[in-house]
Amino acid sequence: MHTGRLLLACVVAAAVILWAPFVSQIRTWIRTQFPGQFVLIVGYAVGAMIAGSVLVALLRIRERRALRYGALAAAVLLGVGYSLRYADGRPDIDVVERFHFVEFGVITLLFYRAWRPRNDWSTFILPFLAGVLVGTLEEWFQWFIPVRVGEVRDVFLNSAAIACGLLFSLAVDPPPSLAPRLTHGSSAAIARFAAVVLLTFAAFFHSVHLGHEVHDDEIGTFRSRYTADRLVALAAARARQWQTDPPPLTIPRLSREDQFLTEGIEHVRRRNELWDAGDAAGAWHENRILEKHYAPVIDVRSYHARDGSRWPDEQRRHAELARTLSGDTSLQPQAFVSRSNPAPIYTWPAWMYWVAIAALAGILVGVSMLFQRHAPSPQTR
Numbered sequence: 342m343h344t345g346r347l348l349l350a351c352v353v354a355a356a357v358i359l360w361a362p363f364v365s366q367i368r369t370w371i372r373t374q375f376p377g378q379f380v381l382i383v384g385y386a387v388g389a390m391i392a393g394s395v396l397v398a399l400l401r402i403r404e405r406r407a408l409r410y411g412a413l414a415a416a417v418l419l420g421v422g423y424s425l426r427y428a429d430g431r432p433d434i435d436v437v438e439r440f441h442f443v444e445f446g447v448i449t450l451l452f453y454r455a456w457r458p459r460n461d462w463s464t465f466i467l468p469f470l471a472g473v474l475v476g477t478l479e480e481w482f483q484w485f486i487p488v489r490v491g492e493v494r495d496v497f498l499n500s501a502a503i504a505c506g507l508l509f510s511l512a513v514d515p516p517p518s519l520a521p522r523l524t525h526g527s528s529a530a531i532a533r534f535a536a537v538v539l540l541t542f543a544a545f546f547h548s549v550h551l552g553h554e555v556h557d558d559e560i561g562t563f564r565s566r567y568t569a570d571r572l573v574a575l576a577a578a579r580a581r582q583w584q585t586d587p588p589p590l591t592i593p594r595l596s597r598e599d600q601f602l603t604e605g606i607e608h609v610r611r612r613n614e615l616w617d618a619g620d621a622a623g624a625w626h627e628n629r630i631l632e633k634h635y636a637p638v639i640d641v642r643s644y645h646a647r648d649g650s651r652w653p654d655e656q657r658r659h660a661e662l663a664r665t666l667s668g669d670t671s672l673q674p675q676a677f678v679s680r681s682n683p684a685p686i687y688t689w690p691a692w693m694y695w696v697a698i699a700a701l702a703g704i705l706v707g708v709s710m711l712f713q714r715h716a717p718s719p720q721t722r
Contacts, residue, residue, distance in 0.1 A: 343455050350451035354475045357444060361483050368437070380432045387439045391420070398513045409512045416508035420446075423501045442502045448475055449506025450513075460516050463527035465507050467534060472503035474538045481545040487598045492684040493546055525712045532709035536702045543698040551694065552686035560629045561677025564686040565604055572634045575601045579637040588643040604681075605631060605638025609650045611681035621663030626677045628652055628660065 372379045395417065402409045423442065428435050452468035459467075476499035484491030523531070552566040565572060579601060588602060612627035631639050631650070639650040652660070 343458060346451065347455035350448065350455050350471070353451055354448050354471075357448060358475065358479045358482055361479065362486050380436050383436045383440055387436065387443055390443050394509065398509065401513055405515060409515060412508045412515075413512035416505045416512065419501065419505045419508065423498075423505070427498065442505070445472060445476065445499050445502035446506035446509060448472060449503045450510045453507060453510040454514065457514065457516055459527060460518055461523050461527050462519070463523060463531055464516055464519070465511075466531050468507060468510075469500075469503055470531070470534050470538050472499065472506070474541060476500075476503075477538070477542045477545050481541075481548065484545075484549050485598060490684070491545075492549055494684075496542070496545075529709040529712035532705045532712065536705035536709070539698065539702055539705065543695070547691065547694065550685060550687055551689060551691060554688045555634070557630070557633065560626050560633065561679065563608075563630055563679035564682055564688065565634075566600060566686065567604075569634075572601075576635065576637055580640075583637055583641045587641050601635070602638055602643065605635035606643075606645045606650075607681045607683065608635060608679070609639065609645070611679065616660070621660045622667045623677070625660040625664045627679060627681065628657065630679060630681075 368379065371382060375382060395413065398409075398413050402413075420442065424435070424439055427438070429438070449468050449472045452471040453464065456464050456467045473496065476496045480491035480493070480495050482491070552564055553568045554562055555565055555569045555572065556562050557569075567575060579599075588599065608627055608631050612624050612631065615621075615627060616624035639652075642649055
């Protein structure tokens with residue numbers, strides 16, 4: 342392992358994680374300084390980075406040509422395929438995603454160069470695990486700050502960029518030789534690192550995707566990261582807090598996101614979407630969820646709604662009448678299921694989840710100790 346290169350890779354990875362709060366500001370600055378040119382500027386920057394990287398790779402290939410040309414072609418095809426498969430259709434979003442793809446490819450290359458001297462399959466496995474760890478920490482950090490969104494889907498999508506980075510690394514700077522199997526020392530290192538990645542990913546998944554199903558006899562069912570009792574306590578606490586310290590009207594970049602407020606806003610958006618789509622009954626249910634479980638959110642002025650989000654009495658009566666005429670009141674109210682959550686929330690019991698994670702992590706640690714015990718000491722190598 343090359344310590345200096347590993348330190349550089351860690352510093353770059355930390356910078357990528359920590360600059361998340363400023364990404365929106367950078368985008369806004371580009372749009373302000375160069376109106377209508379955002380996609381062109383970022384697109385050219387991404388294209389220049391890719392073209393320059395491919396040119397450097399081609400200039401470096403002097404031996405083992407079949408392997409290295411094949412790896413380079415695979416990296417390019419994987420990158421193009423990913424861009425086409427997961428294109429959003431909105432150019433400003435797609436160009437940012439492609440920049441993010443290149444970003445993770447660079448991080449992978451840096452970790453690869455740090456572990457390249459190992460000369461066995463850990464040269465590729467350890468950088469892959471490092472990339473997954475960085476992606477998990479980045480998404481987790483984004484979940485804690487306003488505006489940015491972190492979810493497990495994006496961690497898995499980063500894997501394509503990591504794989505692309507490894508293929509490119511193989512083309513640019515392949516190991517001088519590659520042992521046909523892992524040494525005991527490498528196996529131990531992989532198992533230990535995999536345990537760290539697993540525990541980090543599990544904690545992230547718990548924060549973002551584990552929650553509860555809240556049943557209300559009048560309204561129906563919705564999912565939240567909080568229990569019904571916790572929602573009652575949070576609503577009371579926010580009502581008191583926001584009398585003297587309301588949410589900001591503009592979002593500060595360096596701040597902790599209030600997930601209770603965010604959940605309420607998600608229900609507001611879903612309510613408004615259903616109303617605009619002509620589903621008055623569905624909008625009524627979402628509005629009742631807000632009135633009963635997130636009342637402070639619709640009463641307070643915030644960055645989402647300068648005048649609050651509570652329905653006027655006339656609109657509420659209109660929705661109630663439309664609901665009655667639709668026959669919704671003759672159905673069991675609990676049949677309604679809210680779809681407000683943009684990211685999935687799973688209702689697995691937390692204790693069972695962590696027992697399973699702890700068991701897997703324990704197995705990995707045990708495997709690492711077993712391999713380490715059989716690894717040759719420095720004196721016998």
